[in-house]
Amino acid sequence: TPNTTVDARTTSAGKRRRTKRVSSSASVGLSLPLFFGSLSNRTEEHGGYVIQWTCFLTYFCSTTLLNLPVIFLPVVATSVQNESMSSTSLVASVASVAVFGSAVGKLINGSVCTVIGVTRSTFWYIFGLGLCTFWFSVGSPSSLPYANAGMEFFGSIQWTALSMILRRAASRQKDGARYFSNGIAFMSYASTGGSFLTKTLGILLLQYFDWQTLGKGAAFFFSAVGGLAIIVMSLQMQLMERYKHNLSVKNEMDVNFKKEKDTTEKITPISLLKDIRCVISNHLFWVVGLAHGASMLGRSSDRVLGAFFQLLTNHSPRICGGLTISSTLGLIYGLNQGKKFATLPGKDSKRKFLYQRYKGAIFATLSLSFVAAARRTITTAPREPAQFLDFVFMPSSSVYILAFTVWIAISAFYLASNTAVLFFQIPSIATMNAFSKSESQQAIALSALEAIAFSLVAAPSWKLFGVLSCYSYEAAWIMIGVTLAIGGLLLFRAHTVL
DSSP states (O other): OHHHHHHHHHHHHHHHHHHHHHHHHHHHHHHOEETTEEOSTTHHHHHHHHHHHHHHHHHHHHHHHHTHHHHHHHHHHHHTTTSSSOHHHHHHHHHHHHHHHHHHHHHHHHHHHHHHOHHHHHHHHHHHHHHHHHHHHHSOGGGHHHHHHHHHHHHTHHHHHHHHHHHHHHTTSTTHHHHHHHHHHHHHHHHHHHHHHHHHHHHHHHTTSOHHHHHHHHHHHHHHHHHHHHHHHHHHHHHHHHHHHHHTOOSHHHHHHHHHHHHHHTOOHHHHHHHHHHHHTOHHHHHHHHHHHHHHHHHTTHHHHHHHHHHHHOOOHHHHHHHTHHHHHHHHHHHHHHGGGTTOOSHHHHHHHHHHHHHHHHHHHHHHHHHHHHHHHHHHSOOOSOHHHHHHTOTTOHHHHHHHHHHHHHHHHHHHHHHHHHHHTHHHHHHHHHTTTOHHHHHHHHHHHHHHIIIIIIHHHHHHHHHHHTTOHHHHHHHHHHHHHHHHHHHGGGGGGO
16 A cells, blocks of 8 residues: 555665664774774784784883893993992892892782783883882992892783783684784894894983983883883773674684683682692793793893903993893894794704704803903913013903904804793793693793792802802803703703693
């Protein structure tokens, strides 16, 4: 009938209008261009890239602040030579106490990430790092070890927290394993990039500003940039979660993500204690932790190399910290070479790869010991026989200064390049494989692994290095080489989790 036809047309038109409005609103909701991402069919992929970049920027800012003492200590050590504390004891004290601060942080920060959340913890900790950097810049020489320990404490959470953020983002990607591996490599480059910036731009600015002013400015700038990156990261993660919820995506990755979310929300003190007991009762955890402590010596060697450069070459203390850039370049080269570790076909090839890395690192420490012995020999050599011999054995000769500078730089490059993959990739791979069934256990294991490495190996080793260097740098570097050899033997026992 006519009325029925009109009603049908009206109903049809109303449905079309409603459909159009829904489609329009959905279009606006699914393609709204935001700085931190867009709600579209490619939200997961695009959001994954944003999270990788914000993790990179956060860790870059954190590493830049943590590397400031490397270029500041040679300048400070020169100013305290006439005081009760010698320059050598000051550098050794800062290195050992700083490692202790990292150990304490790593020991508790895994639980902090689990209880209050990874994004929230990394946000507040980066501002704590900025405050301790400010304290380091305004404090007295006697307070520098404690300020640096505070910096290391607040900076120690970043790798654990950002690794867990990448893992959560990887669970929403099509190729999660590849995404996580690339994200870890990306953060490794952030670490070396922050160190590179400090030792290049930082040394340049140190020629025009005193170190206190430079430290205070860096504390404000990099903590603010890092905090902004974490906010963007948090917004992007919320956007991806809301997109999944609105579209009601029922696939396996979504189910896994919801399980992870439920597990995170239902953490209790009893379950936390059970996870801790499960981690510390695993013997592979202790083996990998002790081996990681040995590789950590190569990664943190630039803290003592600045003073070592100054002692052997008599360069200006304002540039000795910058000369340790050879160690940073070695880390970059080592990370590039370490990319092929995950693609090696079998256990034997991986063992051979790790064996080559440890052999190269031990050779580098012996080379540094030998250059210290050569410098001592030239300094104490007799100069009476002839005039040309007097020139050759002159300790301040420009020829020997240049030779020692190049020698130390090459040895530092070789040491860092061979310990890069051992320090950055092995702990993450081992913990994710050994505790693959629980995210909480992975966070606790990764953080506690660093604590074991710092407190049981790195801190005592650098303390002993400081004592030995007061008498013989040759013996000090040999001790580092022996520790690396022991670490290599331990890691070969844990090849099943690699």
